Amino acid sequence: MSGSPPRRGSALAADRAEPRAVRTRERVVRALFDALAAAPLEELTVARLCRDAGVHRVTFYGHWPDIRTLAADVFAEEVDRLARVPEDVISEAAGPAELAAAYERALRDQLREILERRDVYRTLFASGSDAGFRRRLLAAQQERAEAAVTQLARAGAEVPGRASAYPAAFIAGGVVAAFEAWAVGGATGVEAAARAITAQLPGWWPR
Template sequence: MREDPRFVRSRTLLAGTLHRLVRTVPLAEISVSALCQEAGVHRTTFYRHAGSVRELAITTFAADIGELTTVTIAPDAESPHEAARRYRDSLRDVLTFVAADRGLYRALFGSDAHDSLAGALGAVMRPQARKAVQVFRRQGVAGAPTSDHAGEEAAAFIAGAFVGVLEAWVDSQETDAEAAADRISALMPGWWPDPRAGRPTTLGR
């Protein structure tokens, strides 16, 4: 069913305003009133989207990361190694993205599983991981899960691992997203294709 355009518009306004405010104001100091005033949105409308600024932030920034990890693969047109390389590159993009606002993401991960970025990311990443498993199954990758149950287990494992390594990255001071993406890719299940295979090399390196 198509969403009400007014609902979509107010959600977009709130998310955009939140993106702008967290650049200069700590998340914990942003009130619902201040956010609504800045966005030009009524408080009643705000509460149709979220119960608190933190909840809105978790939903908004989890969606941002979800977009960065959305990879469209043509299983019949790309090799498994090419597909794995595109997943690896999307990981690099996420690491780069969150490194720009580490303080914010540290606050959002928090410790309460019911009110943390980790829980929201898990829900966002599991369908993405499921698609990846299906791609490699369709490509006939040796060792890839062949049953729906095994595929769901693999998707849950990969999604959980992604959330864990992202939190570890946020807690670190590292800035080399390229090296981190290679290192994390090497931790994937043994059947996951090597994204480095067939990678073009540069003369002199």
């Protein structure tokens, strides 16, 4: 027998690139979305989710320690997915302002997603560090911001301190804070929110 401690939590899960692990995750994620259509996140249980997904509880706990960590994982990825600007859009942009507009369209898509599932995002932001949602979201947004800074600079934008991590960190931190304010608030105007958030971007951001 191995003397190693049992693997637990998403960071110690079965390798997610393995086909069996991928299939398991897809089934659990589908069950999560289906369950959230009928009940709030706070009411979901591992037993119910495993039953709906057709997986054993031991399998679930091999991937996530609890429901909120699963949701934090899934919804941080969903917001990150919507932040992606296609490569052809980047390559075909006529200049930094046109490229910045593409990133702003992605921002509106993210805001729509948060609005559509606002109750879930409110719960995840309120979970603090337990589920790691904010940490996951910030890490993903910083990676996206780093890519945006690089592409905007290549398109001709002058980015002060581009060689440092500060421009991307500043954008990512501000955007995540804005997402939280949007999630916990009561406003529903996506266009108005997008304009207000964009107005807070650094002075070098192309407009």
